[in-house]
């Protein structure tokens with residue numbers, strides 16, 4: 001850490017803290033994650049090794065770059081690309097939502113980044129505005145894989161709980177631990193709606209309350225597997241599924257959204273993960289017209305070439 005000047009804390013997580021630092025010789029900025037515990041703690045060491053293995057397998061224009069890993073005074077440090085803004089700060093600056101075309105550009109890059117992760121059998125599991133960074137040129141960079149996991153074997157189960165409640169898919173909220181990459185697609189839908197309105201679409205103050213928001217907006221019923229998981233979850237013992245008195249559908253909730261946006265959101269918000277659109281299908285959805293795809297891909301190529 002001697003070659004860096006620590007400037008501020010930019011993120012606090014369960015297992016570590018992320019600092020904005022300046023390289024003393026070059027003046028360049030970086031984001032450095034310092035793992036909290038000494039790496040002599042076997043549990044932390046295992047978590048850190050899994051995170052580093054995932055990060056080293058990723059190389060994509062829309063995912064922050066890991067430059068270096070080093071160990072000092074029994075602590076592990078990860079040196080990352082520093083990006084000036086987050087989508088959270090963009091939302092704070094645009095309380096009624098961002099320009100629809102800017103949203104489309106952000107969504108196209110987010111889905112491209114997640115499609116890349118999924119093609120490498122990696123689930124991010126914590127997609128939320130503070131984990132989406134935006135460069136001055138409008139390039140989106142996905143960050144913080146502290147909760148990422150490689151897809152479990154076919155019948156694999158995940159034990160730890162994840163993601164930030166408002167962006168959590170119903171299978172996570174009911175406690176079904178046989179979930180897959182579809183949880184990221186649900187979060188993508190949440191991000192899209194929030195970017196367009198400036199407000200979180202399912203702002204629950206608990207997992208149960210988030211489920212209530214979902215059922216009141218999407219209507220219908222959870223999948224049988226999700227209902228069974230809820231009813232057998234000891235956390236919800238004695239509690240009935242929140243059956244909404246009134247459903248305010250997506251069409252009613254977002255009256256001024258074009259039909260292709262509503263259709264895009266419905267593709268992300270299918271209760272049954274197997275019915276949810278994949279990232280590949282979302283990129284082909286007519287939310288992204290052929291004209292948009294052609295012109296934006298050209299724009300991105302020029303932006304990415306400027307990076308080098």
Ligand SMILES: Oc1ccc(-c2ccc(-c3cc(Nc4ccc(CNC5CC5)cc4)n[nH]3)cc2)c(O)c1
Pocket residue numbers: 008009010011018031033051055064080081082083084085086133142143144145146
């Ligand atoms: O497994 C991991 C762990 C950590 C990261 C990670 C990598 C990079 C960053 C990062 C953040 C960042 N920029 C940034 C982050 C937060 C803010 C918000 N203002 C802060 C509060 C003062 C502003 C800018 N640039 N790069 C953050 C996290 C990662 O990508 C993977």
